[in-house]
Amino acid sequence: AQTVTQSQPEMSVQEAETVTLSCTYDTSESDYYLFWYKQPPSRQMILVIRQEAYKQQNATENRFSVNFQKAAKSFSLKISDSQLGDAAMYFCAYSHGSSNTGKLIFGQGTTLQVKP
């Protein structure tokens, strides 16, 4: 069975600084997707970034980028130029690839505090 682990329950960063959130996963599959979701206090789940396992290039979305290390099964999220609005809980998630049925496996979450 696939598992996703986030070992940092809480992180903090100074506004305008850079922070990296860690995620490791375990799978025997070669075709899969990885995601980072943001959950602000409003509770809404917001997709931040996704990575296809077959792509070697790391995904980027504006200030958000990932470091995808397939062999090490590591998928970290880097937030550059942190803003107060980035304060939220962040979840790492995994889904199957070609047999995808919309199921996600989530990590435990990391609460990010942004200090002004």
Added chain:
Amino acid sequence: NAGVTQTPKFQVLKTGQSMTLQCAQDMNHEYMSWYRQDPGMGLRLIHYSVGAGITDQGEVPNGYNVSRSTTEDFPLRLLSAAPSQTSVYFCASSRGVEQFFGPGTRLTVL
């Protein structure tokens, strides 16, 4: 498009009561799922559906029933609520890789 809608937003039940959490999507998505979110455990899959008339169990299905009679609706039923079912419940839908989440229902069972 309203996207994924869930009702109610908040609910308090007494142990043993039954209720249905409603979920609807207007994006004609094939896949729909229910998750529960508990502190320190992330979101865990309860049940999912790959199309009308087809449902299957996820990681934590005990105590919950689902059915999918239409593409749009995917209700989650608690037949006899227990305090262990106190949680935040999310419904999600997708056609492919990206899932779209509803706003969630906070359920408290006393």
